[in-house]
Amino acid sequence: QVQLVESGGGLVQAGGSLRLSCAASGRIFRIDSMGWYRQAPGKEREFVARIVGDGGTNYAESVKDRFTLTRDNVKNIVYLQMNSLNTEDTAVYYCNAGGSVFGNRGHDNFVSWGQGTQVTVSS
Numbered sequence: 001q002v003q004l005v006e007s008g009g010g011l012v013q014a015g016g017s018l019r020l021s022c023a024a025s026g027r028i029f030r031i032d033s034m035g036w037y038r039q040a041p042g043k044e045r046e047f048v049a050r051i052v053g054d055g056g057t058n059y060a061e062s063v064k065d066r067f068t069l070t071r072d073n074v075k076n077i078v079y080l081q082m083n084s085l086n087t088e089d090t091a092v093y094y095c096n097a098g099g100s101v102f103g104n105r106g107h108d109n110f111v112s113w114g115q116g117t118q119v120t121v122s123s
Contacts, residue, residue, distance in 0.1 A: 002026035002112040004095045008080075009117030016121070017083045022095030022114055024076040029107050031099040034078045035069060038091035038119075045094070051078060062088070085121045092116040 008020040024031060035050025035058075049059045049069040057069050068081040082089065095114035100107040 002028060002097060002099075002101060002110050004097055004112050004114035006093070006095045006114040006117040009093060009119045011120045011122065012085055014086050014121055014123050016085055017081070018085065018119060019082065020080040020093055020095075020117060020119075022078050022080075022097075024097050024112070026110075027102040028076060029100045029102050031076060031097055033099070034071065034076075034095070034097040036078075036080050036093055037096055038089075038093045039116075040088075040091040043091075048093070049080060050096075082119070085119075087121050087123050090119060090121050092118050 003025050004022055006022050008018060010018060012018050033050050033052050036048040037045050038048050039045040047060055048063055049067055051057050051069050051071050059067060066084045070079045094116045098111045101110050
């Protein structure tokens with residue numbers, strides 16, 4: 001299957017910036033969608049941003065104009081640049097990817113999640 005490894009979380013003051021990275025590895029044939037979700041303490045996991053096969057991006061309203069998602073197609077890595085962070089952005093951020101892998105008889109679909117990386121924004 002496909003493994004997702006996240007990095008870049010940490011502690012930052014309000015108004016600061018962080019960049020998260022997520023690298024996908026495995027018998028990948030194609031990645032159709034790759035992006036981020038987050039879960040704050042006591043809350044449901046929520047969508048943050050994603051990039052799809054043709055390079056199009058979608059963002060949650062709460063992060064639009066502050067976060068930017070980019071992709072390295074060769075390395076299968078996505079980067080989430082987070083600017084103007086505020087305390088409401090504090091959460092565990094999870095990378096998510098979906099697509100297809102090389103299987104024994106053609107291609108098999110996959111959906112994978114990373115282990116999560118903590119982002120803490122102090123006031």
